[in-house]
Amino acid sequence: MSSQSIRLRVSVIGLGLIGASAAAAWKQAGHFVVGWGPRSATRDAARARGLVDTAPDTLAEAVANADVVVLAPPVLAIRQLIRDIAPHLSTGTVVTDVASTKASVEEWARDILPPNVEWVGGHPMAGRETAGLEHADTALFRNRVWVVVPSISASAASVDRVVRLATDAGSKVITMKADEHDMAVAKVSHVPFMVSTALSDAVFGNARFADWAPVAATGLRDITRLASGDATMHRDICVTNRDNIAKGLEEVSAVLADLARQVRELPNPATALGTRELDVLGQTFRRIKHDRDGWLPNAK
Amino acid sequence: MSSQSIRLRVSVIGLGLIGASAAAAWKQAGHFVVGWGPRSATRDAARARGLVDTAPDTLAEAVANADVVVLAPPVLAIRQLIRDIAPHLSTGTVVTDVASTKASVEEWARDILPPNVEWVGGHPMAGRETAGLEHADTALFRNRVWVVVPSISASAASVDRVVRLATDAGSKVITMKADEHDMAVAKVSHVPFMVSTALSDAVFGNARFADWAPVAATGLRDITRLASGDATMHRDICVTNRDNIAKGLEEVSAVLADLARQVRELPNPATALGTRELDVLGQTFRRIKHDRDGWLPNAK
Numbered sequence: 001m002s003s004q005s006i007r008l009r010v011s012v013i014g015l016g017l018i019g020a021s022a023a024a025a026w027k028q029a030g031h032f033v034v035g036w037g038p039r040s041a042t043r044d045a046a047r048a049r050g051l052v053d054t055a056p057d058t059l060a061e062a063v064a065n066a067d068v069v070v071l072a073p074p075v076l077a078i079r080q081l082i083r084d085i086a087p088h089l090s091t092g093t094v095v096t097d098v099a100s101t102k103a104s105v106e107e108w109a110r111d112i113l114p115p116n117v118e119w120v121g122g123h124p125m126a127g128r129e130t131a132g133l134e135h136a137d138t139a140l141f142r143n144r145v146w147v148v149v150p151s152i153s154a155s156a157a158s159v160d161r162v163v164r165l166a167t168d169a170g171s172k173v174i175t176m177k178a179d180e181h182d183m184a185v186a187k188v189s190h191v192p193f194m195v196s197t198a199l200s201d202a203v204f205g206n207a208r209f210a211d212w213a214p215v216a217a218t219g220l221r222d223i224t225r226l227a228s229g230d231a232t233m234h235r236d237i238c239v240t241n242r243d244n245i246a247k248g249l250e251e252v253s254a255v256l257a258d259l260a261r262q263v264r265e266l267p268n269p270a271t272a273l274g275t276r277e278l279d280v281l282g283q284t285f286r287r288i289k290h291d292r293d294g295w296l297p298n299a300k
Numbered sequence: 301m302s303s304q305s306i307r308l309r310v311s312v313i314g315l316g317l318i319g320a321s322a323a324a325a326w327k328q329a330g331h332f333v334v335g336w337g338p339r340s341a342t343r344d345a346a347r348a349r350g351l352v353d354t355a356p357d358t359l360a361e362a363v364a365n366a367d368v369v370v371l372a373p374p375v376l377a378i379r380q381l382i383r384d385i386a387p388h389l390s391t392g393t394v395v396t397d398v399a400s401t402k403a404s405v406e407e408w409a410r411d412i413l414p415p416n417v418e419w420v421g422g423h424p425m426a427g428r429e430t431a432g433l434e435h436a437d438t439a440l441f442r443n444r445v446w447v448v449v450p451s452i453s454a455s456a457a458s459v460d461r462v463v464r465l466a467t468d469a470g471s472k473v474i475t476m477k478a479d480e481h482d483m484a485v486a487k488v489s490h491v492p493f494m495v496s497t498a499l500s501d502a503v504f505g506n507a508r509f510a511d512w513a514p515v516a517a518t519g520l521r522d523i524t525r526l527a528s529g530d531a532t533m534h535r536d537i538c539v540t541n542r543d544n545i546a547k548g549l550e551e552v553s554a555v556l557a558d559l560a561r562q563v564r565e566l567p568n569p570a571t572a573l574g575t576r577e578l579d580v581l582g583q584t585f586r587r588i589k590h591d592r593d594g595w596l597p598n599a600k
Contacts, residue, residue: 197589200592217445222523228592249556266542269376278539282531285497292527295504
């Protein structure tokens with residue numbers, strides 16, 4: 001029997017959309033899946049829907065003898081959860097997570113986990129507007145990127161175990177360091193959420209919006225879509241990726257202020273055609289469009 | 301025969317996507333449509349595709365005896381075009397346009413048009429990523445908003461003629477003043493384009509983007525979609541809606557700077573849960589999401 005086909009005992013702690021979907025995908029892939037959530041109704045539902053093989057009542061039972069423990073609560077709850085499971089972990093267990101930021105979580109794991117277990121962070125780049133176990137979908141991670149973030153002390157075998165789970169869920173694995181990951185997701189995900197939110201505030205939050213609404217169209221809908229994301233999740237992301245997000249926001253704020261200055265300095269519209277100032281702004285728009293269009297075929 | 305069924309002689313000047321689509325829609329609705337573009341190849345194509353009833357070689361012939369002249373070139377070209385057609389217009393002709401901004405165009409019309417014709421501005425809220433006559437589509441304006449902007453001196457009969465064309469193209473008409481229109485589209489369309497562009501610049505324009513690209517997903521794609529819009533059109537929009545756009549950009553820039561400050565002041569992630577600062581940011585996100593979700597069912 002090759003190591004690739006060994007059935008793992010996987011304990012999924014937190015049965016929201018991500019945890020429940022992963023649990024079901026791993027059960028489908030042939031692993032033995034233990035599920036746990038703080039509410040008994042959630043554990044009952046996970047059992048009844050066949051998302052897990054078993055769902056014991058206590059956290060201690062849920063993590064005992066696991067090959068891999070997967071932490072899937074909201075990110076700010078992970079620190080206390082690590083404290084709670086630490087006394088009950090078996091030697092050799094690999095602990096991983098699915099949180100949106102990686103540096104804080106890695107730090108908590110390093111500070112709190114006992115030396116006989118190993119930490120390998122994880123971040124599946126998947127989500128949906130609908131939350132909760134009732135929307136669990138084994139296809140949620142298919143063809144998505146699953147970032148694996150090994151701690152410095154993690155052995156190759158431990159990393160492989162997490163890589164295998166990500167692969168068995170249908171994802172493509174990439175490996176990053178925690179600080180590289182947090183910088184990258186700030187740029188392509190967290191700052192865009194904040195920009196979408198800031199624009200939504202300036203538009204929908206204005207008392208005069210009713211006057212403007214008749215001319216609003218699909219462009220406004222698409223650019224503000226991210227602002228309808230989960231507020232608590234994004235709040236927790238801000239706390240755990242503070243510096244990268246603040247720096248990114250200041251950067252976009254400065255680009256906008258500079259564009260405002262360029263617009264204010266534009267020539268009079270009656271005499272504008274053919275002027276040099278006009279060419280500068282048009283070239284700026286063309287350059288940015290070109291960069292964005294170049295990436296577009298790679299957008300997933 | 302009711303006035304509603306009188307066949308109008310409509311001259312469409314400028315046969316890009318908008319002009320050609322409107323010409324074809326009006327021909328289909330039973331009007332007599334004259335088309336003109338500066339290039340003979342365009343006039344030939346309009347004739348060959350049956351988008352117009354006739355496409356004379358000169359601008360003078362194209363506007364002669366028109367009930368309505370529709371100006372559909374890029375907005376900054378409209379001023380010279382009004383100069384060019386002015387000597388050839390017949391008494392009682394209504395001149396309208398389809399440009400994205402209305403105050404500058406209205407000013408040019410007031411300054412240049414002879415007193416025996418009337419100006420009624422127009423802005424169909426329709427567009428497509430593909431430009432040019434070869435993409436002409438009679439359904440382009442169906443169920444869209446067509447803003448009609450009567451000049452102070454326009455008679456009710458002249459306004460009705462433009463309203464009828466908009467309606468015959470399948471659009472829903474709303475009437476606004478030029479400055480109200482320009483403020484509204486700045487807020488819901490022009491500033492969103494600039495925000496999308498600023499964010500695209502900060503992301504795709506960064507030399508390190510290749511490092512971040514593997515974790516980029518559909519959220520980034522959607523929020524940067526507007527930045528792929530036509531650069532020249534948006535440059536011209538900036539020139540003709542300068543103050544509204546600059547003010548809107550400064551406003552969003554300030555909201556972003558304030559969010560950056562709030563993020564920097566967030567509590568330490570290890571002790572954040574349950575703190576008041578955390579609640580404030582979460583409530584901000586929830587309020588903005590609530591405002592946006594409330595509008596969403598009305599988004600077209």
